[in-house]
């Protein structure tokens with residue numbers, strides 16, 4: 533199977549991580565987002581949304597990172613997407629939770645306007661107000677993640693990592709771009725450290741770590757390390 537993606541893309545990395553751990557071979561076709569390759573007519577014919585990731589399995593094409601993870605897990609018969617209806621429903625709920633409220637506030641609201649010029653607000657006072665609102669919302673989501681979703685278990689999925697762990701840990705790790713301090717949420721810290729200790733995490737995050745380093749050096753973000 534072929535995956536159109538980019539190694540620093542937030543929606544590509546969970547797939548690369550899960551596929552590496554589940555030993556699902558994927559041919560990565562890098563779409564250079566920084567060069568605008570995703571905006572080319574050629575790529576728009578593959579995905580009219582002009583975004584990565586896209587999975588190609590023969591003539592079948594699938595967009596949306598969450599759907600791709602589920603397809604790959606089904607394909608491999610992976611326990612990371614449990615067959616038991618209630619356990620599966622919880623994984624679905626968590627993936628929707630990360631992809632909607634959490635990512636909207638933490639990713640698009642708080643992080644991207646500080647590290648991606650296209651997402652910055654046009655005036656300093658607008659940027660400050662938007663970041664302040666997004667930060668308040670994000671902190672509320674972290675409270676829920678810590679107190680509600682993460683219990684005594686190491687993983688969101690219970691005894692073993694689920695697709696929600698792969699997806700969510702990558703979204704949370706994006707906070708490193710702005711040196712976001714996770715220490716107010718000890719369960720989140722424990723969980724992200726456990727995910728980062730997994731065998732494929734470091735290799736999948738090489739390019740992302742370089743981007744974080746660049747951001748740290750530029751110190752453009754508002755939240756200091």
Ligand SMILES: N[C@@H](CCC(=O)N[C@@H](CS)C(=O)NCC(=O)O)C(=O)O
Pocket residue numbers: 541542543544565570582583584585595596597598
């Ligand atoms: N809803 C899509 C979002 C995909 C997405 O936003 N991908 C980003 C990279 S992380 C992208 O390709 N952005 C290009 C752009 O917005 O111009 C998913 O979850 O897969």
